Amino acid sequence: MTRSKDPVAPGLAALAGLIADETRAAFLLALLDGRAWTAGELARHAHVAPSTASEHLGKLVAGGLLAEERQGRHRYVRLAGTRVAQLVEDLAAQVTPDAAQRPRTLRESNAGSAMARARTCYDHLAGRLGITLTDALTDRGLLRQDTGFALTDAGLRWFDEAGISLSGGGRRPLTRACLDWTERRPHLAGSAGAALCRHALDARWCVRIGSERAVKVTPEGERALAELLGIAAAALR
Template sequence: MLGRMTTRDPQAAQLARLAGLIADETRAACLLALLDGRAWTAGELARHAGVAASTLSEHLGKLVGGGLLTEERQGRHRFVRLADPRVAQLLEDLAAQVVPETPARPRSLREAGAGSAMARGRTCYDHLAGRLGIAVTDALTAKGLLRQDTGFALTDSGLVWFDSAGIRLDRTGRRPLARACLDWTERRPHLAGVAGAALCRHALDARWCVRIGSERAVKVTDSGERALFELLGVEPGALR
């Protein structure tokens, strides 16, 4: 007896292709590296992933073809970055689910230092994360500028605060103004979305924070400590 014919859901095939793109350790390493929000050259990603340039090129072709990355060429260099914030959000959410409760012990002092710096403060695609991101998010909430009780949302006072601080919020796109992003080291949500991206960009442009090393880690400067204390009441000790 013949079974009944079924109609395949086209989304199932799309989901399977997406999962297949991510389900490779080299491609996953590249995607996680690109969560720093910057464009990387193919050579930089090859060194980061520990593979030959020819091997990496094949992987990048699949990621670009699958819509997860965009690329541009400048001279002989090929630069790639995450396609858009939706891809970053997907990666952040997935990464937060797979971090073990008991992290692996670092293999060297250098690795331990890098891990400590990332936990202290880092960029999560285009917003602040780690203890820095949580401290800023908590301060915004404590001052009544951000609500977390019914999902993340800026209050009217929060909108005024961003404007008065000279932090422009682009409200013309479809991206949420405020969104909760689960922090994979703190296991609590930090601020993402348009507001999180604008605050991070301002913090870097004003040199409240500076990038350190080749990873996503950032360090709060002395002027950044003063600014965050004056504007939000963040105690310097919470940033170290």
């Protein structure tokens, strides 16, 4: 068998092979909520046996896509970092569900609607909420999108005046465009997107709902976003 002379090819093939399994893909998508899950929780989420989940998780940890933590008898896993989260979200954005994958029950339909309306994408806000926030920041001259995402000077002041700290991002870019897989438009990611999401959850502008990544805007959040960004409450529901 002829092998590629490109030194990157074997690693790329191995990475693709890790993701090219429906159970492992389900685990990666679930972990986009930014939290650590136990093997049992992921097994129930993907409807597989605990032994099957453990085998798949071992491969994902060994392949560098997941990080493992142990507390007592419990084993927790999370995505290995923002680069892995970006890879999973970017791949998910390329997939258009066909009729066979569409909701079969009212419960599935409601869950899908909630995810499309507002959710976390690893550590930033996505769905219609993420797009609405990104558009509001852009319309008010706080975020530029013409040459890639970048906060303006006014945008930096806005984050500071809103009490949203942008420190602690390390080498991570301050802003990054992340293609939203339901809206098919970019929303704000990077350390600024993460800071905005973290503040929204800490200040209870948003609360998590259910066991998925879905969130909803609270009345406090509606008032705050109307005051800070001029967003109508109806656009957040």
